Amino acid sequence: MGGKKMLVNLQEIMKFAEEKEIAIGAFNTPCFESLCAVIEMAEYKKIPVIIEHAEVHFPCGPLDQIGPAMVDFARRAKVPVCVHLDHGTSMRVLEQAVELGFTSVMFDGSALSYGENKKQTKKAVEYVHQHGVSLEAELGCMATAGSRQGNYTDPALAVDFVSETGIDALAIAFGTAHGIYPQAPVLNFDIINQVKKAADLPLVMHGGSGVDDKDYVKAIKQGIRKINYYSYMGAGAYQKALEYGREHPENSRLFQELSKVAVDTMKGYLDHIMDVFYRLK
Ligand SMILES: [Zn+2]
Structure with missing residues (x-):
């Protein structure tokens, strides 16, 4: 992969992941700090990446503000970048993206x-296909850590769903949850394997941050090709910025110092996790 066209769709980036048998990291970029951190680290490691913006993050990062910045960063990046809308729930928001x-x-x-x-x-x-844009759908229901119960994806239904809809990637529920885990998640790897065998397409893991490194490797071996990763990185940056603020309370301090602490903290998380997802080490 490479060349001039750095803004790529999910289909193109998933093809690369299938060939290499790796997962592409899909990182939420609801703010300028996360956007800078992800692009800088992907360029440093020379790997394709997915930047995504979730509908639930719109109150803090309006789509019409952060969206154009994401597309611009992708166009100017030195590595292939896919710009993705995460968890769109209506046609209206899909059209906006x-x-x-x-x-x-x-x-x-x-x-x-x-x-x-x-x-x-x-x-x-x-x-979306009329516009050369790819589509990821979800079957089964992802849990929200600590609250909403999920239900696992049924492999038999997946075959029908994929062939009837023509989607490019499928998010499956196999034990991960969104947010911060109250206890370590227990993953059902058989579900990945069964869905992959039944409906041969790139599979997506949501609630990716907070999972043990060994479990990522196992999930990738079974066919996971996109891993959504954000909560732990976002929470880590928040805590570091808070600490920094407490240590430097002088009223001459300016906000951008916190912004830099956040970028550096997120880059630390990315440095580690990209090696795991792309099997660089
Ligand atoms: Zn998700």
């Missing part, structure tokens, strides 16, 4: 009935 120049979107119909999820996902695929 496509209009901004995003190359990939997730339509999350996991709260809908199976039939309705399939119907709406298919409609979303038809729309």
